[in-house]
Amino acid sequence: MPIENEEREREAQRVDSVRAHIQQRIIDLGETVDQRRSEATAIGRSFWDDISVNADNDDDLIETAASMAQQEHVLQGQERSYRLAQDALRKLQRVVDAPYFSRIDFRERSEQEREKIYIGLTSFIDAKTDEILIYDWRAPIASLFYDYPPGPATYRTPEMDVSGELMLKRQYIIKAGVLQDVFDTGISIGDEMLQQMLSRSADEKMHSIVTTIQREQNQIIRDDRHKVLVVQGAAGSGKTSVALQRIAYLLYKYRSTLSADNMILFSPNSLFSDYVSHVLPELGEATMQQTTFQDYLTHKLSDIGLKLEDPYDQLEFILTGTEQDPHYAARLQSIQYKTSAAFLSVIEAYGEKLKHGGLRFLDLSVGKKVLITAEELNERFYEKSSILALGERMEQLSEWMLEKLDEIQVDAQKRFYRKMVREPKYLGTEPEMKKMSKIKAHKAIGPLKEKARKLAYVDVLGMYQELYTNKELHQELALRAEQNLPALWETISAFTAEALAGGTLHYEDATPLVYLKGLVEGQLRVGTIRYCLVDEAQDYSPFHYAYLKKLFPRARFTLLGDWNQGIFTHANAHASAAEGKSEYSSISELMKEEETETIRLVKSYRSTREIVDFASSVLPGGEPIEPFSRSGESPRLRRAADETELSRLVAEAAAARRDGGASSIAIICKTERETKSAHVLLKPLVPGLTRITKETLHYEAGVMILPAYLAKGLEFDAVILYDAGAGVYAEAKERKLFYTACTRALHHLDVFFQGELTPFLSND
Numbered sequence: 001m002p003i004e005n006e007e008r009e010r011e012a013q014r015v016d017s018v019r020a021h022i023q024q025r026i027i028d029l030g031e032t033v034d035q036r037r038s039e040a041t042a043i044g045r046s047f048w049d050d051i052s053v054n055a056d057n058d059d060d061l062i063e064t065a066a067s068m069a070q071q072e073h074v075l076q077g078q079e080r081s082y083r084l085a086q087d088a089l090r091k092l093q094r095v096v097d098a099p100y101f102s103r104i105d106f107r108e109r110s111e112q113e114r115e116k117i118y119i120g121l122t123s124f125i126d127a128k129t130d131e132i133l134i135y136d137w138r139a140p141i142a143s144l145f146y147d148y149p150p151g152p153a154t155y156r157t158p159e160m161d162v163s164g165e166l167m168l169k170r171q172y173i174i175k176a177g178v179l180q181d182v183f184d185t186g187i188s189i190g191d192e193m194l195q196q197m198l199s200r201s202a203d204e205k206m207h208s209i210v211t212t213i214q215r216e217q218n219q220i221i222r223d224d225r226h227k228v229l230v231v232q233g234a235a236g237s238g239k240t241s242v243a244l245q246r247i248a249y250l251l252y253k254y255r256s257t258l259s260a261d262n263m264i265l266f267s268p269n270s271l272f273s274d275y276v277s278h279v280l281p282e283l284g285e286a287t288m289q290q291t292t293f294q295d296y297l298t299h300k301l302s303d304i305g306l307k308l309e310d311p312y313d314q315l316e317f318i319l320t321g322t323e324q325d326p327h328y329a330a331r332l333q334s335i336q337y338k339t340s341a342a343f344l345s346v347i348e349a350y351g352e353k354l355k356h357g358g359l360r361f362l363d364l365s366v367g368k369k370v371l372i373t374a375e376e377l378n379e380r381f382y383e384k385s386s387i388l389a390l391g392e393r394m395e396q397l398s399e400w401m402l403e404k405l406d407e408i409q410v411d412a413q414k415r416f417y418r419k420m421v422r423e424p425k426y427l428g429t430e431p432e433m434k435k436m437s438k439i440k441a442h443k444a445i446g447p448l449k450e451k452a453r454k455l456a457y458v459d460v461l462g463m464y465q466e467l468y469t470n471k472e473l474h475q476e477l478a479l480r481a482e483q484n485l486p487a488l489w490e491t492i493s494a495f496t497a498e499a500l501a502g503g504t505l506h507y508e509d510a511t512p513l514v515y516l517k518g519l520v521e522g523q524l525r526v527g528t529i530r531y532c533l534v535d536e537a538q539d540y541s542p543f544h545y546a547y548l549k550k551l552f553p554r555a556r557f558t559l560l561g562d563w564n565q566g567i568f569t570h571a572n573a574h575a576s577a578a579e580g581k582s583e584y585s586s587i588s589e590l591m592k593e594e595e596t597e598t599i600r601l602v603k604s605y606r607s608t609r610e611i612v613d614f615a616s617s618v619l620p621g622g623e624p625i626e627p628f629s630r631s632g633e634s635p636r637l638r639r640a641a642d643e644t645e646l647s648r649l650v651a652e653a654a655a656a657r658r659d660g661g662a663s664s665i666a667i668i669c670k671t672e673r674e675t676k677s678a679h680v681l682l683k684p685l686v687p688g689l690t691r692i693t694k695e696t697l698h699y700e701a702g703v704m705i706l707p708a709y710l711a712k713g714l715e716f717d718a719v720i721l722y723d724a725g726a727g728v729y730a731e732a733k734e735r736k737l738f739y740t741a742c743t744r745a746l747h748h749l750d751v752f753f754q755g756e757l758t759p760f761l762s763n764d
């Protein structure tokens, strides 16, 4: 709604006045920061002058220690206040050019006066009058802006719900400190503003959506009632954006008790982590622990010495393999079994059994000499009461080993010394020889102590291997866990045992192995994590979820995914296991948590209406997806006679899109294999073409070529599907992958194919 000139002028003046306040505060804070910095440095320098070091007797020593502690305390206090001032300064410097983005006028039910609430990235209070000139977007009252149109409205504070009337909703575009535009909005948050945001070009980095968060997204961002929050969100519905806004919200709301270290976000890959890395700093928050599950597994398995396959290699195998290959069918079944919750209960049954016998240990030796045998370790271990958990007994065993190794080290030292005295080539004084023999003994036994501390004497891999070499054992455990062995068990166990013996760990074996390791070693819980957020949640298996729940026993979970984009094999297995129930409800059952809420986001903000309609025709009966009202050109389909023509047409399309102003253009192939060969053909035809692989850590705008599964989560101005022929995309397992590829486009989608068009597009 347009605003009359006088009012616009008043708003422009307010922007100037608030900025003047902020600028003054920046000057003041700058001085405070300098002052505190020099105070802290001065205290640091005079630290030793101000404490009386006296070591004559015990009383003096105690006094000296107290004096040091006091000085240290003062120093820490100074440093803390320096850091606080510096943080405050940085925050203001970040917002001074655009101090706020919206205003709401709200009249509480019992009040006469309306309150004007200006909302920005951080709050700002006039030091003289105590008036709140800007409210943080995360303040309780600010939720009115996201949740209601003008009219009756309620917001929630920790103490109570406050109701009243929302009388005005206004938005500002302020750039470089100047008010560029101001308008009042009605039903939802500025369709106008949102339109503007969405019609922009895609960046190589994701941005925050703080000025245009939609009501249903706000509900997820601010939810603090549920222990498990499951979000089924259509492609482009803002799941990733919401996850990051939610992190910023939680850090603000619980700022006195929660820090970024208490949160963990699982991202699909490092390229994606880099893509989203700007959002939290944009919101004024420190970045937090962001990891991929693969990194976590690699870290956990670092001392096992196996080559860990990554999920993309597993996927590549599935996508490029054929049903005719007998190994292929067995591997699929193996993946489905090992990613199921059923297999988790088999591993748990194994853990129970190991309490009474069957643990495997490794000899502890120096060179060829065995110092502590595996049998001795076994005996010692099972001497302990079986009431104790495996981990506790393991800890006691380690303590015993360390004591024993201490004795061995002392003996070794004596032996070395005697040898030096006997053998004339060791010339030296007695203290020198004693010292040398001590060093030698330490060198010999130290690494064994390290092994004892790290529990490296436990043969977890051997125990996992036994699951595949000892059918009776597996059968017994499956029986205890009330599960059946998969039909192709003989083949599965044979190739798994062979891979393990050859030093390769398939991706589907990695989490079960880590879980078994945790059970045996008793290091399964990370109690410090209070919030665990999982993006692309459909890519995690039931086994993963059951495991995460055990790993982070104190955490609340936010799981954001899109079942339509579930491209891993277990996704299909899981869907059928859900027996008609929504897959997400079965995930929440897995989390075994009563306080679970499932929220659906159906509106897609990424792609134009035409692209969304096109993509949803690929998945009839899939999760619903509705376009936000933004129109563009229809996706284009074009057949090529052969591969040479295909590459020529694709290269021309890329050039045309670039000339048309698209800044990021992705040529999407089905697999790594196809990407590689297409890249060879396209390289001479497309200047500056970049190939993205799973090792790529970040990308720049321009033309790139990549397999569909690496494009997941990312977005591009224009997407070119390299070959959507029936020879490439035809099987059921490829449908979701094809859908995922189509939904990466913001404005343009060009689809090329050779021969017949994929049946996914011609099913009319």
Ligand SMILES: Nc1ncnc2c1ncn2[C@@H]1O[C@H](COP(=O)(O)OP(=O)(O)OP(=O)(O)O)[C@@H](O)[C@H]1O
Residues within 6 Å of the ligand: 194, 197, 198, 207, 209, 212, 213, 214, 217, 233, 234, 235, 236, 237, 238, 239, 240, 241, 242, 562, 605, 606, 712, 713, 714, 715, 743
């Ligand atoms: N409220 C909003 N205001 C402005 N832009 C939004 C909003 N919500 C989402 N977007 C934009 O829509 C695009 C898609 O968002 P995002 O990547 O978070 O979706 P997603 O659900 O994680 O997608 P996918 O599952 O397809 O990877 C992004 O460009 C994001 O900035």
